[in-house]
Structure formats: C-alpha cells, structure tokens
Amino acid sequence: MDNDVCDACGLCMPLCPPAAIHMTRRGLVVDAVTCTGCEKCIAPCPVGALAMADAHR
Amino acid sequence: MRTADVLVVGAGPAGCVAASEAAAAGAGDVLLIERDRAIGSPVRCAEGVGSAGLREFLDPNGAPWVSRRITRVIFIAPDDTQVQLAEGDVGYVLDRTRFEPLLAERAARSGATIRISTEAVGLERADGPGGGHWRVRLRGPGGEETVTARVVIGADGVETMVGRWAGLETRVAARDMESCAQYVVGNIEFDPDAIYLHFGPGVAPGGYAWIFPKGVGVANVGIGVVTLRGDGRTVRQYLDDYVARHFPHATVTGLTVGGVISGVTVKRTVTDGLLLAGDAAHMINPLSGGGIINAMKAGRLAGRHAARAIGEGDTSARNLQAYHDEWMKLLGDSHAMYYKLKEAINKYDDDFFNRLARTVNRIPLEKRTLGRVVSSALVHHPSLVPIAAQLFVQEFV
Numbered sequence: 001m002d003n004d005v006c007d008a009c010g011l012c013m014p015l016c017p018p019a020a021i022h023m024t025r026r027g028l029v030v031d032a033v034t035c036t037g038c039e040k041c042i043a044p045c046p047v048g049a050l051a052m053a054d055a056h057r
Numbered sequence: 058m059r060t061a062d063v064l065v066v067g068a069g070p071a072g073c074v075a076a077s078e079a080a081a082a083g084a085g086d087v088l089l090i091e092r093d094r095a096i097g098s099p100v101r102c103a104e105g106v107g108s109a110g111l112r113e114f115l116d117p118n119g120a121p122w123v124s125r126r127i128t129r130v131i132f133i134a135p136d137d138t139q140v141q142l143a144e145g146d147v148g149y150v151l152d153r154t155r156f157e158p159l160l161a162e163r164a165a166r167s168g169a170t171i172r173i174s175t176e177a178v179g180l181e182r183a184d185g186p187g188g189g190h191w192r193v194r195l196r197g198p199g200g201e202e203t204v205t206a207r208v209v210i211g212a213d214g215v216e217t218m219v220g221r222w223a224g225l226e227t228r229v230a231a232r233d234m235e236s237c238a239q240y241v242v243g244n245i246e247f248d249p250d251a252i253y254l255h256f257g258p259g260v261a262p263g264g265y266a267w268i269f270p271k272g273v274g275v276a277n278v279g280i281g282v283v284t285l286r287g288d289g290r291t292v293r294q295y296l297d298d299y300v301a302r303h304f305p306h307a308t309v310t311g312l313t314v315g316g317v318i319s320g321v322t323v324k325r326t327v328t329d330g331l332l333l334a335g336d337a338a339h340m341i342n343p344l345s346g347g348g349i350i351n352a353m354k355a356g357r358l359a360g361r362h363a364a365r366a367i368g369e370g371d372t373s374a375r376n377l378q379a380y381h382d383e384w385m386k387l388l389g390d391s392h393a394m395y396y397k398l399k400e401a402i403n404k405y406d407d408d409f410f411n412r413l414a415r416t417v418n419r420i421p422l423e424k425r426t427l428g429r430v431v432s433s434a435l436v437h438h439p440s441l442v443p444i445a446a447q448l449f450v451q452e453f454v
Binding site for chain 1 (some may be wrong): 284
C-alpha cells in the first residue's frame with residue numbers, strides 16, 4: 001500500500017476476501033499476515049496505490 | 058459502560074435518516090457515530106439525485122444544500138452524438154458538505170445523540186432475554202470505550218465492516234465494483250441545467266462518464282469503470298485521458314475517488330439485533346450507480362423497524378426480517394432487474410450505442426420519452442426484449 005498515493009476511499013476493503021485491509025487514522029493498511037496475495041484489490045484501486053510486495057511474489 | 062437502544066454506525070444519508078426515524082419512532086436512546094471529523098466530508102460522490110425521491114424527505118426549493126437544479130438529461134454516444142432526454146423536474150446536484158450536516162441536525166432534533174471522530178472497531182454478541190444485545194467497541198478522541206446496544210444499524214458505507222463482523226456476507230466481486238474518479242472542473246462549456254451521461258465500452262467499460270453541473274461553468278466530471286472489463290489503466294488514468302480529450306482547456310480544482318458497488322442487495326441484511334442500510338448492504342441502483350436516495354429510503358425503513366423491534370421486546374433476526382422484506386419490495390427487487398439490464402447492455406459494443414443514439418435522435422424531442430427510447434432499442438436489438446419485458450412488468454404493473 002502506497003499511502004502517499006492512497007486516498008483512503010475504502011474501495012478495496014469489500015473486495016478483500018479475508019478482510020485483510022484496515023482503515024486506520026493514518027490511512028489504509030494491509031495486514032501482511034492475513035493477506036493471501038489474491039490481488040483482487042490491485043486493478044480496481046482508482047489511483048493505483050496497491051501493488052504486490054516482493055515477499056508475496 | 059455506555060448503553061444505547063440503537064447504535065447507528067456512519068452518519069451518511071442512510072445513517073442520519075435511520076437515526077432520525079428510530080428516535081422519532083420512540084426507540085429510546087439513539088447514538089449516531091461518524092468516523093470522520095466532519096459529517097458530509099470528504100465527499101466521495103457525484104452528488105446527483107432524482108427529484109421525486111429527494112422530495113420524499115426534503116424540499117429542495119431554494120435550499121442552500123443544492124448546487125444546481127437539473128432539468129435535462131443528455132446521453133452521449135461513444136462517437137459523441139448527443140441525445141437529449143427528459144425535460145422538466147429531473148433532479149438536483151447536491152452540495153453534500155451541507156446536505157449531510159442538515160440530515161444529522163434533523164436526527165439530533167428527533168432526539169438522537171451524535172458523536173463525530175468516533176469509529177466502530179469491533180463488535181461481539183451477547184445473548185440475553187428479548188434478543189440479547191451487541192457490545193460495540195468504539196474509538197474516539199477520548200480513547201476506546203465499549204457501548205452496549207440492543208440494535209446496531211450498520212450504515213458504514215462501501216467499506217463496511219459492521220456486516221462482516223456480524224457474520225453477514227458483504228464482500229463484493231470485482232465484476233460488481235465500479236472504480237470511480239471525478240474532478241471538479243472549471244473553464245468548460247456545457248449546459249448548466251443538464252446532466253450528461255457518456256456511455257460505451259470504449260469510453261467507460263462497465264460504467265459511464267458523467268458531467269454533473271455544480272454551477273455555471275463548474276462541474277463534477279467523472280468516470281466509473283469496472284476495471285475487470287478495462288484495458289489495464291487505473292480509473293484516474295481513464296479520467297485524465299477523458300478530460301484531455303473532451304476538455305483540453307479545463308482547470309481542475311479537486312479530485313475525488315471511490316467505489317460504487319453495482320451489484321444487488323446482499324442476501325441477508327439482518328441478523329440478531331443488527332441491520333445494514335445503504336451502500337453497506339449494496340443498496341445502489343446498479344444501472345445508474347445512484348445511492349443517496351436509496352440509502353435514505355433504506356435508513357428510513359431500518360430506523361422504523363429497529364424502533365418497532367425494541368418496542369416489541371424482540372430484536373431477533375426473525376423479527377427484523379420484515380425490514381429486509383420491505384426493502385426488497387420497495388427497491389431491492391427492481392435493483393435485481395436493473396442488474397440484468399446492465400448485464401445485457403454490457404454485451405453491446407460502441408457501435409450499438411452510436412446507432413441507438415442516431416435512431417433516438419430521429420424521434421422528435423417532445424415525443425422522446427424513455428419508453429420510446431427503449432422501444433427503439435428493442436426494435437433494433439431484439440435480444441433485449443425479455444429483460445425489458447420483465448422490467449416493465451416490475452415497474453408498471
């Protein structure tokens with residue numbers, strides 16, 4: 001999650017099957033433990049703030 | 058520990074109306090919480106509403122929360138052919154930074170308590186007599202606290218967690234998520250009394266582009282795209298390309314992004330002591346993407362049923378189910394029909410929309426009703442007939 005680009009719109013949250021994306025005071029945060037790497041959140045992000053981290057590739 | 062009879066999570070159109078109605082119907086202690094620091098901000102919306110729906114709740118004449126009255130709808134085909142439809146009392150473009158605070162004030166006047174900068178961070182069920190209650194963890198300026206509520210109304214929008222915490226299925230498939238981006242744009246020419254809807258997979262796959270006037274020369278210009286049907290661009294890139302092509306001299310003074318769920322109402326909107334309303338329950342017209350009036354109508358039902366259930370001393374899912382049933386009859390079932398229509402339309406290419414626009418433009422303006430437009434679409438595209446027939450039965454019989 002690139003929080004410099006993310007607008008915290010929350011669009012990705014209902015797309016996430018394990019609910020691994022959380023809204024916090026400092027913006028959206030992906031929980032690396034529960035994230036399954038399914039990538040369903042990446043393309044729909046309006047501003048392209050989401051990308052898969054190397055650890056998940 | 059703070060207790061409430063009804064806890065409403067989210068002070069958008071659904072939550073504000075739900076809190077108003079619950080308090081007015083005698084629910085007792087109604088608490089409305091809003092995560093953001095200001096009700097109505099930030100705006101994540103094109104702000105358009107139909108006139109008839111709005112007037113069920115408020116009188117828009119001369120209201121300070123109206124940006125613009127709309128008297129015309131103009132469809133634009135992919136090849137830029139314009140088709141004017143619907144002349145008259147069509148609708149309004151709101152100023153939601155002023156509209157929602159008004160709705161919240163009405164809730165307060167009905168007796169609800171409002172807390173801003175306060176979010177729900179989790180909830181758990183405690184069974185007991187009369188249907189039990191929920192223990193909801195809140196986080197606000199004063200730290201964390203737990204509120205015990207007999208009924209929780211989840212009006213927490215597209216990003217809803219209330220439903221998921223309570224075990225309701227509110228996940229959205231990628232094919233039902235429209236990614237939206239919108240600029241506030243100045244220095245462009247358009248009819249300030251019209252909204253423009255620009256269709257076609259080449260323009261906005263799975264959605265459409267729009268121009269909603271905020272005033273003379275200033276408009277919300279946006280685009281909604283199902284990225285699953287797109288070409289790999291983000292919707293922000295789609296918007297930049299759209300504005301560059303159609304409004305090369307535009308000045309951009311604001312950006313809004315967000316998601317519009319273009320599916321149908323979730324299968325279960327209630328569980329023991331809990332109801333979902335508005336975007337949180339996917340109560341959006343999947344064809345138009347319109348959600349504000351839908352949310353207010355759902356909030357009205359949710360508030361009334363919450364109060365009724367509390368009054369009857371039975372807040373079980375079985376007793377709250379009447380809310381779901383009433384919503385489905387009011388709008389949920391027709392949303393399912395619009396979804397089918399949208400699916401059918403999605404199969405057509407830009408050429409279909411271009412030909413349709415030229416056919417409709419041959420109908421004189423004063424005779425150009427939606428019925429005639431649909432008829433001409435059906436003459437040229439018989440595969441739409443079964444869906445349209447269902448829709449007409451649903452809407453007019």
